[in-house]
Amino acid sequence: MTEIHTPRLLLRRWLPDDDLAALAEIQADPSVMRNIGDGAPRSLDESAEDIERWEEEWDDEGFGLFAVELLGSGELAGAVGLYVPDAPAQIAGHIGIQWRLGRQFWGQGYASEAAHATLEFALQDRGIDRIVAVTAPDDTSSAKVLDKLGMAPTGSAPDGRLLLFAIDLTEFEG
Incomplete structure (x- = not known):
């Protein structure tokens, strides 16, 4: 099982029976989901489908979104990981990074970590x-995380609704 420990977090594969209720609560928050996908909050069933899809991506691709757990409490803070976007065209098929954390975990450096x-x-x-x-x-918080990661702007989607970033990991200072 793939796990990563950071000073404050455990990044791990999903445990649907344990994680579904907490993920559904996070994804039901319009503020959390505002800049993810179509921006709509997700239902319990949709959150279950997300976990299933992310686990399938792990099995098929060897990577996916991790469940982000606080080491001190074991509480699910959200999701972060790798995925293959299908849009916009400039990045479709490449490997992307994304995250979503419960609002109570914002502003504490968890997303960057x-x-x-x-x-x-x-x-x-x-x-x-x-x-x-x-x-x-207008997502200045995510832009700050991308800047901390060393990701550079590479343009925008044709409709101007998304800014694009990239990083060459051979130059990444881990």
């Missing part, structure tokens, strides 16, 4: 040499 560990995993464990990301132009 988990995303940094994910980039190290991508390079060291999976041999991935380039990672892409997207963010909405």
Whole structure:
């Protein structure tokens, strides 16, 4: 089982019976989901489908979204990990990084800590040499995380609704 320990977090595979209720609560929050996918909150059933899809990606791709657990309490803080985006066209088929954390975990450095560990995993464990990301132009919090990771802006989606970022992991300072 793939696990990554950081000073404050455990990044691990999903345990549907244990994680579903907490993930569903996180993804039901419109503020959390505002810049993810179509921006709509997710139901319990949709969250179950997400966990199932992420676990299938782990099995098929050798990477996926980790469950992010607080080491001190065992509480599920959210999800962070790697995925293969299908849009926008400029990054479709590349390997991307994304995250979503419960609102009560914002502003504490958890997203940066988990995303940094994910980039190290991508390079060291999976041999991935380039990672892409997207963010909405008004999502300054995610833009700060991307900056801390060393990800550079590479343009925007044709409709201007997403900013594109990338990092060459051979230059990543893990």
